[in-house]
Each structure stands twice: as C-alpha cells, then as structure tokens.
Amino acid sequence: MFRLISIAFLLFVCFPLPRAFGAEPVRLILDTDIGNDVDDALALAMIHALQNRAEVRLLAVTITKDNRFAAPFVDLVDTFYGRSDIPIGVVHKGKTRQDSPMLEVPDQRRDSSGHYVYPHRLEDGSQAPEAVELLTRILSDQPDHSVTIAQIGFSTNLARLLKAPGGRDLVLRKVRLLCLMAGNFEKPEPEYNIYTDPDSAKFLLQQWPTPMIFSGFEVGLVVTFPYQSIEKDFAYTDNHPIAEAYHLYVQKPEDHPAWDPTAVLEAIRPDRGYFDLSGPGDVSLGPKNTTVFTPNPQGKCRYLICKPDQVGRVRELIATLASEPPMLSSSSVNAHRMIF
C-alpha cells in the first residue's frame, strides 16, 4: 500500500496536472462605460464565450456611463448569451450622460409582433441597483482574495467603493487583481478613461490596495478588431446585438481598436503569454491627466506590452472569442433563428 502511495506521489510530482485542469473559474466583476465605444460590448461578448468554457464566472456588471439605456443594453447582451440573471449596477450622478445609438437602437428595436428583437427585462437603468451598493453586496459574498475586477471605463464606481465605509477593507479582503483599460504608457498623452473622471482616477491610483495591471491606449490601438469578423463570424443569427452595435458605432467597414478586450483577456487568462508585462511600479497622474509610470520594486502596478509578434495572436483570439455563439441550451437565441 505504502509503495502504491509512493508511486502515485512520484507520478504527481513528475507529471503534475495542467494548471487549468479543474481550475476554479475566475470570479469576475466587469465595470464598464458601455455605450461610449463598441469595444466594451466586444469585451462583454468575450466574457460570455469564456464563461461557456467555465474559465470565468461573471459575478456582476457595473456601469459608469450615466445613461438610462446602458443597463438595458448589458441586460439584452447577457440575455442573448443565456445569462439574464447576472446582476447589473448603475452609476448615479456619473459621467457621459449623452445618448448613444449603439445602446438605444438595439434596446428599443421590436419585431413586427411588437416584441423586443433582443429580449431584456430592464427597461431603464433606474430599475437597476446603484453600483457601489451592488459591488459591496457581491464582494461580501465571495471568498477572500478571490475576485478579479476588470475596469474598462472610468474609475467613478471603484473610487466611490473605496470611499464608502469599510469599502477599502472590503476590497483588500476580497479582490486579488484589478485589470484596467486606462492610461498611455508609450506617450505622455491623456487617455479617455482617465481624463473623463480624473478625480476618481487619481483617488483610485493612490488608494487601490491590490495589484493592478493596465492595458494602455497603445495596446488596443495595435490590436484592432477585424471588420471581416463582424461581417462573417456573427452571421450565425439574423440579429446579433454585438454586430449591430458595431455597425451603429463604427458606421464604416473598418477595423476598430480593441482596447477593452485586451484588459479582459488579461483578467481571465493572465498566464498564457499573450502579452509581456512591465516590471512593478507606481502609476500617478501627470500634467493634463497623463499617466506616469515610476518603477518601484514594491509597486502594485504593471502594464501590458504587446510586441509586434504578439499582435496577430491576440487579435485573432479576441475576434474568435467575441464571435463565439451562445450555448444553445441556455440561450434565448432559438435554434430556428440560427442560420446553419
């Protein structure tokens, strides 16, 4: 018996199981300014594809775009992929209130019978809980140091979470990693997610207590989303909310930067070598709300580097994942509507 156990132990040491085998899905919260660019929608579609593969569990989506059509749009995308029960939280008194056709048109489009083309339960963001309240509730229910947050919009919600009573301690206890699409680590130029709410960004950079990985402007700029994929890979159904949003936002048959999908890819698959990582350091705001990276062995921040020979792999993977069909067994997309 002892010999058998010894052999089994030796086999385990010599041939360990692959890390991903039986691994727990990444517990993810997505914080997004969905509606200000279509790349948030592409990132959300990617998450659903990776949840189909049990690599991630989307715990909640919180929104930093203060527009009433944003939450219904997230709801309809989640419903399209068969997950209408994912909690959605909205910002109050937030930034970028302006309407966006990529949200409003799919939200409101109805078929000849008067039914929504893309079913959803939320009619208006005011029906959703406030984001910090939802973040607090969701984080409190998770095991310690288990949650990854992908922030692909402004820092409004996460800065408010840090300022809430017990908020920073809750983050320190529950969150293991924050991945952000934010900043520019190639040129001293202001980046949208930072300069739209610089006070929140500054507070977050000073106070966030866990490791942070930034996907800067320069990464998504070279990892563009191929228009050819929108044309061909989403054609498995007559009406696709992601393809429709792309057409409404980009309006031209052209490739579009894939900023947010790069941050989400790093959040869910951090150990696959898709990108290189900078050394550790601190990120602070410089003149005109630029991001300044200062190397520091004890620093909590790193940023992604996408070398020319890494671009093609990441680009193809993002397109493949974002266009992956829903799992039919759990989806609202009926088989007869699919084009096979």
Ligand SMILES: [Ca+2]
């Ligand atoms: Ca975004």
